[in-house]
Amino acid sequence: MLQVQNLSVTRGKPILKEVSFDVGKGEMLVVLGPSGSGKSTLLRCLNRLDPFDGGVVRLHNEDVSNSSVLALRQRVGMVFQTPALMPFRVCDNIALGPSLRREVLDDARCESLLHQVGLSKAYRTRQAETLSVGEQQRVALAQVLANTPEVMLMDEPTSALDPTAALTIENLIKRINRDLGIATVWVTHDVPQAMRFDAPTMVLIDGRIIAHGNIQDLMRDRQDERLQRFFEGRLQPGVDADLQGEHPDAR
Numbered sequence: 001m002l003q004v005q006n007l008s009v010t011r012g013k014p015i016l017k018e019v020s021f022d023v024g025k026g027e028m029l030v031v032l033g034p035s036g037s038g039k040s041t042l043l044r045c046l047n048r049l050d051p052f053d054g055g056v057v058r059l060h061n062e063d064v065s066n067s068s069v070l071a072l073r074q075r076v077g078m079v080f081q082t083p084a085l086m087p088f089r090v091c092d093n094i095a096l097g098p099s100l101r102r103e104v105l106d107d108a109r110c111e112s113l114l115h116q117v118g119l120s121k122a123y124r125t126r127q128a129e130t131l132s133v134g135e136q137q138r139v140a141l142a143q144v145l146a147n148t149p150e151v152m153l154m155d156e157p158t159s160a161l162d163p164t165a166a167l168t169i170e171n172l173i174k175r176i177n178r179d180l181g182i183a184t185v186w187v188t189h190d191v192p193q194a195m196r197f198d199a200p201t202m203v204l205i206d207g208r209i210i211a212h213g214n215i216q217d218l219m220r221d222r223q224d225e226r227l228q229r230f231f232e233g234r235l236q237p238g239v240d241a242d243l244q245g246e247h248p249d250a251r
């Protein structure tokens with residue numbers, strides 16, 4: 001469904017280097033990497049929030065560069081590290097996407113979306129700014145689901161939440177991914193979280209995929225020194241790339 005081939009991004013220096021992967025319908029891919037490794041940039045390229053310099057992103061074999069940004073963002077939704085809701089009622093926030101297509105989101109559909117993200121219908125008329133961050137993140141997810149997306153991009157959506165709220169969102173995403181068959185790319189720097197997903201995992205370090213597979217297998221792989229240092233919390237991004245002669249500035 002989502003195919004990424006040789007995606008490269010340069011912002012004065014290389015940020016992403018020939019990143020390639022596929023995510024099928026209903027599949028989940030975890031992108032794991034340290035801070036600054038290019039995870040957010042990667043996600044932002046997938047729905048054209050950021051431009052890329054090389055490579056191609058295809059959705060159902062169509063080059064996303066050829067589709068309108070509005071249509072693409074309906075099909076490829078994104079949830080960010082911190083929810084960015086408007087100071088409106090919850091229902092008005094959830095209705096924003098459909099309203100861009102001149103569609104009306106009725107109360108029943110809004111309540112059904114709230115139910116999908118584990119919020120009661122009483123939340124429909126709450127002011128978004130009065131919600132907890134965890135509740136706001138659920139509303140942000142309902143906002144994405146209101147567009148009936150084919151792909152969900154999750155950019156560390158639990159990083160602003162306490163451990164209990166984070167686990168709740170993780171479980172919610174697992175259920176939505178499974179029940180609605182929405183292809184999901186979940187970005188994280190958190191190894192235990194990646195392990196909890198038990199999904200195919202791609203490790204991104206200094207803009208390059210250095211490993212892709214089952215996380216338990218990757219953790220057992222003693223061949224790649226940078227991978228081991230990352231799993232042991234000893235990796236220094238940039239510095240380690242320099243040592244490998246791979247740092248962008250060393251090229």
Ligand SMILES: Nc1ncnc2c1ncn2[C@@H]1O[C@H](COP(=O)(O)OP(=O)(O)OP(=O)(O)O)[C@@H](O)[C@H]1O
Pocket residue numbers: 011012015033034035036037038039040041042189
């Ligand atoms: N517009 C830009 N101009 C210059 N450098 C940029 C730009 N956007 C991102 N970068 C750099 O690209 C690298 C990757 O950034 P990115 O935000 O994608 O990493 P990340 O893995 O998501 O990090 P974090 O987990 O800390 O959010 C960083 O070194 C960042 O400073």
